[in-house]
Amino acid sequence: MMNPTEFSPLPKEERLTRPLNRVGHNMCQQRWYRGRTLFRPCDERGFCIDWHLNQRTGGKFMSQRETYCLIGAGAMAEAILSGLLKNKRASAEQIRLINRENADRLRQMESAYGIRCPRQKEKAIADANTIILAVKPKDMDQVLKQYKDDIRPGQRVISVAAGISTSFIEERLPRGTTVIRAMPNTSSMIGRSATALCGGAYATEEDLNSASATFSSIGSVVRVEEKDMDAVTGLSGSGPAYIYYLVEGLERAGVNAGLSHPVARQLTLQTLVGAAHMLLETGEDPAQLRHKVTSPGGTTMAGVQSLADHDFHQTLITAVKRAQKRSKELASPCPLRHCADDPV
Ligand SMILES: NC(=O)c1ccc[n+]([C@@H]2O[C@H](COP(=O)([O-])OP(=O)(O)OC[C@H]3O[C@@H](n4cnc5c(N)ncnc54)[C@H](OP(=O)(O)O)[C@@H]3O)[C@@H](O)[C@H]2O)c1
DSSP states (O other), X not given: OOOGGGSOOOOHHHHHHSOOEEESSSTTTOEEEETTEEEOOBOTTSOBHHHHHHHHTTTOOOOTTOOEXXXXXXXXXXXXXXXXXXXXXXXXXXXXXXXXXXXXXXHHHHHHHOOBOOSOHHHHHHHOSEEEEOSOGGGHHHHHHHHGGGOOBTBEEEEOOTTOOHHHHHHHSOTTOEEEEEEOOGGGXXXXXXXXXXXXXXXOHHHHHHHHHHHHTTEEEXXXXXXXXXXXXXXXXXXXXXXXXXXXXXXXXXHHTTOOHHHHHHHHHHHHHHHHHHHHHHOOOHHHHHHHTOOTTSHHHHHHHHHHHTTHHHHHHHXXXXXXXXXXXHHSSOGGGOTTOOOO
């Protein structure tokens, strides 16, 4: 949810008397300028209109005329657009989807979600407020070359391509174009992504708020500095696979201890879900929760001690570090080097 303290209130007397220029497409996006200074429409307390709408809808107001064009119609694009629809961040009329050539995929998406996949790709891009680049990193250069004339400053360009920097995109688009880089993970398919995002050279606070709202429809969002994006890739980008690996290991351990595989799976999964909810709902530190369930000399202590003896934490630290390093290698010095690879 937006923080009301981020908005500049326009003094009441000036709001009533001074003529202001209004730009932008709708109530949620409009910007008010006096001279060269940007103001937002606020109430007496300085709470902007977006904040009020968010309050009323629990942070899920639908911006009536915000229009999205997703370039790329793969798994990630589907996760994002289904999240936008499910959370009523956008209606089907507000979403356009285009790809390179797979017409069957577009027809399938049209019938599943009621969105439009127009033949006139350039127009779909030019008409959108927010353009989401959901293509593989290796295709990014070509996509930007292909559509650079249809993108203009004032539109928001959000890339989810792993390893592609905001400057890489900015250099290929008209000067001043807002670029935001986001790193969701595969749990976005069920609206449970852990997404990190950062802004490029021209992204404003408002742009970042808007991008955060977009990605909050497919899970949680944190803002980071761009230099930390490789660490994000190593932790939450690759993280679901670490957890799957952990589950595989616990299942094997259960079977090894004498349980049937279905029973071991059910117990492992519910233990994972329960522990995750305990962390989220109590807000307690994981170490605190662990201490609470670990009686001296008890069974849990024996198990945890064995993990510690085998450097469990150090193993995880090494895993994230290696993935972070690999992300750096694949993304630099030229993002085009990883022609056949996707860092995630
Ligand atoms: N999957 C994840 O969990 C995950 C997590 C974080 C980030 N990401 C990022 O998300 C991006 C997309 O991943 P994905 O798994 O959704 O990929 P994907 O399933 O391979 O889809 C890629 C899409 O890009 C389209 N495309 C390629 N060139 C194009 C062009 N010139 N013009 C228009 N469309 C073009 C393809 O169209 P055609 O099919 O017609 O060729 C296809 O629809 C990647 O950059 C990846 O790094 C993914």
